[in-house]
Amino acid sequence: MASISIPVPWRARAKSGLLGWLATVDHKKIGLMYMVMAFSFFIGSGILGLLIRVQLAAPNQTFLDPQTYNQVFTMHGTGMIFLFTIPMVVGGFGNYFLPLMIGARDVAFPRLNAFSFWITLGGGLVMAMAFVLGARSDASWIAYVPYSNKQYSPTLGMDIWLIGLILTGVGSTLGAVNFLVTVYTMRAPGMTTWRIPMFVWAMVTTAAMVLLATPVLTAALLMLVADRNFSTQFFTANNARLWQHMFWFYSHPAVYIMILPVMGIVSEILPVFSRKPLFGAKAVVISTILIGILGFTTWVHHMFVSGVDPVIERFFMFTTMVIAVPTGVKVFNWLATMWGGSIDLKTPMLMAIGFLAMFVIGGLSGVIQALVPVNQYVHNSYWVVAHFHYVLFGGAVFGIFAGLYYWVPKMLGRMFDERLGKLHFVLMFIGFNLTFFPMHILGLMGMPRRIATYMAGRGWETGNLIATIGAFIIALSLLVFFVNVIKLRHAPKAGNDPWEGNTLEWTIPSPPPEYNFRHIPVVESDRPAYDERMRALPH
Amino acid sequence: MSMLPPVTEDARLIKALYDLVFWLAVGVFVLVEGLLIYSVIRFRRRRADELPLQVHGNRTLELIWTIVPSVLIAIVFGLAVDTMTRMTARGTLANPVAHVHAIGDQQARRRVEAAQPVDMVIEVIGRQWVWQYRYPGGDVITTEELVVPANKNIRLDMTAADVIHAWWMPQLGPMIYVNPGEMSYVWFNVPPGEYVGQCNVYCGVAHANMIARVRALPQAEFDEWFAQQSAAASVAVEPGDPERGRNYFMNSACVACHYIEGTKAQGKVAPRDLTRFATYPTIAQVDGLENNAENLRRWLKDPQSLKPGTAMPNLNLKAQDVEDLVAYLLTLR
Known part of the structure; x- marks a missing residue:
């Protein structure tokens, strides 16, 4: 590969030890710290999910009292969304791989990057410590007013929850600025628009969404803090819908903030393990951007039963359904990428296929529940719980594990054990479907979400019991993953390019040196690492 | 994967739309998962050094899977709008703007009154964590269950005393939020029977216990029940048990x-x-x-x-x- 020489800057000389981590401005170390943080919150929030499933395994249980149960599901949702998925995919994968994939030595503002991480961690720790010490919100992650007002939620836990979210929101917003500037200004020579890797396209779209959406949530949270503590009246009882609008103006795009980067990861993995280029790459990029734009036009579908003008309902039903088109384009392009390929079912590929298979179910149930009349039945029911777990677990979590199995060899320089990886996949796939598929049926049978218990005789017993068993199978699959992580210490070395990758990170050592690229590479196609491999072949 | 058996015309319309779209979705599901499974089996790597044809795309195919789903989505959208229109024509809940309004909005109130002739109006107050039903005349107030005459047009005039609640009786038709400071309405006409639902917006510690029960009695039995309740309301209570x-x-x-x-x-x-x-x-x-x-x-x-x-x-x-x-x-x- 052609390259140009730029001297490695002085600050690239790394400090070692604890200080090396605390004081680092290296995007790779920051990315790893994001991942460790996010994964810890994944475990914590996952344990809360298990508590929920134990409580609901049978009717009329008193394993958790209702108050505790409500706090537990509030923190489960908050933790999974704000402290696990978003920091994992944006802060973790984004930080580590976005600069590597565009051939840069770091992000545009490394110090700002470190600040983003520490403030996100701060927000997370504030919420988590308050939860452990007993100052807990029980207002659910959507925190609807007037329930979240001082009158009905007088506890300190509610204020701490709001402040924690404001801090993590600031972290995300600053991180988004950083990514946009980095991709705009720091791409390697030759990386023209259509040569930008899919994951980077996904991150750019995501960063733009974060930048436009997160400040609205932050504003709403601040307004609620003021209502609760300084006697303002932004969200009085007659203005409760304002909160719903502001909250969902962020929180619907948040779904795409969580899923687009994962789609980017999958768009990288499927071609590599099929030994083919991504089918219709331009269409995939355009779909990504369209999803990003349309993602801002659908938030009112969360409010179809709260009293909205029917003309507006039709508009938002339409925009919500339209998103299925670019999403469908992606799905078919992924399938066409695999079609006629040479498919190698290594663990990253299995996880990516799992993503594809499960995400489709979430997408289809999303279209069904977007229909206003159907929504007037399934809104807030367990059907919805099933739907978004198919998107965010079947989709995002499978995609995150695909990314981890794919990139941990690059980050840590060691290969995962394939047999344990496959066992992890199979257990998680079975456990996931046992847990969340019955929830569709429970919702249709009338089971509302966010209930601490239910009475016998409404036909909900079997579905709930199966879901609880499934949840423990998921937990078991994660134990298998941890064993695999522990075994990494003595695992075989990965080398530069264990998978025959396409993108620039596979042209440098694993783990990459502090400065990433000894020479800044010059890019000649959308698959620079593939080009390099082809050139090395004997003619 | 089916909704509970509907007992009102609105619930039937909702279920019919759901059933149709559900089977369409099953079709798409089978197609996608079928292609996926076929690819994984058929195109498994056989030799370590095989290099498949490097196809970058195909305009015709890509146009097909952009246009066909678009048409499908347009059809489903049309079906949903049709269902909404039919529900609105019945004067029922698919027109929430007319049926959720601020308590003092007299104009909206007149629209509601004109929407559909009703035989009985019952005031419902959702509060943490009971539904309270106030019958015409004001003497009879119940909380455990809503007893109504069967096969009559009933309208519920609902509001909330504290936080947001939602009225969800899956077999009786659309769900609606019951907001403090606002009025929400549902209409139904049900055969004799007992129906159960519950509050469907998280409303605090006993949200799970905020059950709603509707018992529809033939008119004669309802009259008897109502007379009993009226009498009970006026006589002194008996000693506690x-x-x-x-x-x-x-x-x-x-x-x-x-x-x-x-x-x-x-x-x-x-x-x-x-x-x-x-x-x-x-x-x-x-x-x-x-x-x-x-x-x-x-x-x-x-x-x-x-x-x-x-x-x-x-x-x-x-x-x-x-x-x-x-x-x-x-x-x-």
């Missing part, structure tokens, strides 16, 4: 907050457990509020007036239930 009080306690929202050892009541919101309630000198640790039957009656009827800011809401208990609860609570030693 601890057993009835215990039943009421264990099957209502009380158990979400209160703790009584060895029972279903495992709530931890109330600061003191009630296991030996009768031995406590005061009620709710309020100075001077001696623990006796008279004060307990006052407390149960309106806790906020005796201890402003207490977590215990006014549950609008009926006089007889208060008597029974007092009798029960004073047996706890």
